[in-house]
Amino acid sequence: MARYIHERFILLFFLLSGVAGMGQKQTVRFISPVHSSIYISSTFGEIRPDHFHSGIDIKTNGSIGEKIYAIENGYISRIKVAVSGFGKAVYVRHPNGYTSVYCHLSRFTDDVAAFVREKQYRQKSYVVDFPLPAGLFRVNKGQLIGFSGNSGNSFGPHLHFEIRETRKEAPVNPLLFSFPVEDTIAPKIYSLYLYPESRITLINNHPGKCILKTRLADVRRYVIPDTLVHVTGPFSLGLETRDYINGSYSRCGIYSFKVLLDKKVFFYLTMDEFTYSETRYVNSCIDYKEKVKYDRNVIRTIIKPNNKLNIYRKVMNKGIVSFSDNRIHRIDFIISDIHGNTSCLHFYVVNTERPVTLTSSTSQDNYLSRMYWDRDNYYSFDGFRLFIPRHALYDTLDFNMEIKPALPRSFSSVYLIQDPYTPLQKCYTVWITPDYFPQGYGSKLLIAEVSNPSNPKPYGGVWTGKVVKGNLSKFGRYTLLMDTVPPSVSPVFNPSLKDFTNLHFIRFIIGDNLAGIDSYNGYIDGKWVLFEYEPKRNLITYRFDKKRLLGKREHHLRLEVTDKRDNLTVYETDFFW
Template sequence: MRRYITALMLACCIGGYGQEKKQVTFVPPFDFPLTLSGNFGEIRSNHFHGGLDFKTGGVIGKPVRALADGYISRIRVTNGSGYVLDVCYHNGYSTINRHLSGFVSPIAERVEKLQYEEENWEVEIVPEPGEYPVKGGQQIAWSGNTGYSFGPHLHLDVFETESGDYIDPMPFFQSKIKDTRAPKADGILFFPQLGKGVVDGKQENKTILPNSERPVEAWGVIGVGIKAYDYMDGVNNHYGVYSVVLTVDGNEIFRSTVDRFSQEENRMINSWTYGQYMKSFIDPGNTLRLLKASNDNRGLVTIDEERDYQFLYTLKDAFGNTSKYSFTVRGRKQPIEPLNHREKYYFTWNKTNYLQEPGLNLVVPKGMLYDDVPLNYQVKADSGAVAFTYQLNDKAVPLHAACELCIGLRRKPIADTTKYYVARITPKGGKYSVGGKYEDGYMKASIRELGTYTVAIDTIPPEIIPVNKNQWGRNGKIVYRLKDQGAGIASYRGTIDGKYALFGRPNIVKSYWECTLDPKRVKKGGKHTVEFTVTDYCGNETVARESFVW
């Protein structure tokens, strides 16, 4: 993505497309009234929601329009975002249109041709600048429900072409959307800092209801956070909150303004949020620009006087609708137990950290942690296991980027080392693969969080399940469902009557692999044989053969 944006910046600069952005206006992506199912910056797993989700009335196939004059800069089919179309506009902005149901001609034909040439559902085309020019209001695609999508909609990202920053598209369409409803808070969360503060006599997080009249007693250094959502007229969805301001005794302590972020900043959402709570303080390793602390302690508050401290949250959406929530923290002097932890298992955010134990090696480079982490490290042994189970920490700690974890094998019951993988153990005892490769007695894998890991074996091939086979001919579509209990599905390939057939995952939420029958490639009016081959990441393979009439 970063390489593509760099090339796009260069192309736009060569074309002389820079203009004063304050004068920019956009044509709406649709010619019907606009309503949203998602807004910019909503809290998502490991990332911010990068754009606006426009509703399409519960149906697919609505014409999607270019927002201004420009050109098609990138064309993709992906599992995650479905059919995707990027547009570079001459006004200094670019967009990404996701979850489309299809492209318009001649792009649609070019994509299909490439899919068959590469024998792959997922393809990418980066046209020459100006190869596919567009005018504002011109149809460029069809809306859909492809990729990781829970219903028909258009996801529209807008980013500055020069900087690559994702920006809030709302100002461009604000006049077309009605919103008179203010954000609402669902809860307040207190974060007593370990070894430095207590809340109601404990060094544990504590939640209260918004506008609670009962004071919370505290002493020392604490942080607070708020769980809140925005709402709009005429719809039941809830959205992220554009602006959060915290004041204590009338003085601003913290402010968040969700108006832009870079791809490099995206995972920093894991530092700013705690579940659905937005923290009103900044971890020392978090450089997210949309967060601003106004005191000298990153937004943390020191309660060091036996008096009442008046806290006030002001929530505002992009339309200026505002709500306020107040609560009282009563300073009461009470003992604070110091943090006692072995230095060997204490990771600090501003240096490279090493964890080297028998059968385990982990390196966490500087810049991967957002705050210091006192690890709750344990080793769990099972006499029959191929490796120990290593609890790096009892609670997951997100890393800013992938770090290499090496786990040694205690024994090798299977000689073929491609059958081994590193497994992440969930809090409920389940496991899933994070990949890995065998090297010199160790399994090496990249991990994105500190948690619990071990090594597992997968010798069981995937399961291929035909879905409504008796309807294939009538519906003109072959549908399979796949299951794999170990390393996960790595690849698949289908043929019909010995010729390559284009299978894909139009919607990965439904977990179906589909092939739409094309009379240009499969002759109608007879019996046909489909062969579908599926391979998992440990090289286990299953081949299914079925006959159908079409």
């Protein structure tokens, strides 16, 4: 009993010291961007594919068109309209050194929308991104600045909301600013991971990664089935953990991740802020294979040589644990959300001698070439070349590749480059020589990822006259395919309809069988008109514009859609409006 009380006292001390470090931005007071209660579906710093989530996602009752308000006085400093990413976004610069960002909007306020439309027509592009001077659109705290939506890379109506340090353009955790969010739920801990960090390391007498499922022992305290782990040699740690917030079933990211070794802080990170140049380094601080293969968010303690993240507050011995004695050592994980709700896991580790019946593995020697993280790397074989630039890898890599026969529709062998579970910070370049192709069709070739041959993923590339050169962001299975099929264009109205008098807009479904849509341009009576593109719905929409289109007369529409291999489809029709 005395030992239990002592353990709880130790944990309470570190919990309070951790919570005391939170909220250092709270001297700045903002109001909520929504007038309803704030319910969050995603938190700041949440682990996403190849990036950290740079804001919070605020629910909008599952609907489009909720009013969005400026959180402080300032002026609109930037407007962005994109078919992916943030979709329609407004940036408001405030005099206190911060910029607030409101994303996935369905529409802007009328004055801003008219200004944006002028820009789009001037640039002949739906996609625009431009800065604004301080005096053009001033806003007051609480002023309407837009309406919530589902534009861009959003798969349900919500507001993606960010606060950035204006000078650095660095996203800051919005929940550091005392927005009224109810959160009484502590993070959940699912599994403990131990990783060998040498060829001789054994964990519970086995080589390789060790995964131990946890269970909840009492309120916010987790344990593993056997609290004593036997190790031989150096190892690192990982933890699968997620947070939950009142009013949401969404799995969110944690704020604070702390590891104690024999009651002393061994590893500590917090999600206060980061820069966009850092965000892809998320791949170096997680178990990338667990994320890609199982969608598990496992934060690791090891700091790889090419990990440039600034989220770490303390790291000992590069996150690697190594014992030179045979004593029993205690390890504690203390996981907190930004509101101070905390969960804990503790266990014990003892260093043991290696069993004489086991020999060190030599499988790591089976590789084609050693690729170094801090230098340029090259490899070539039989019509294939590869270049991995310095700082593309997080650590030195024992590189492997296999060559498989061509697929029925491919124009080269299939190249199994390393494996899909090795992360990259930057793109690498490949040159692939086709086995054959119809004369004059080299420009129609493209590189495709074919881990699922029935659903290839296009990666493009450039035909140089002899080979296809392309930049790839992931390792995997690649081959050359060809796209000679033009995009499809189908009207979302009766094609025989010629009188559009009662229509406010017209829509088309556009698609492509492989390379993907590259451009779309509509012309009425020979003049460019604005079509809005929603890739996730394969829709383009033209809204009849009385300012630019004369009414009560015959018109001619020409719609041109081109894919990324310059295959063109033209749709034309005459109509009355």
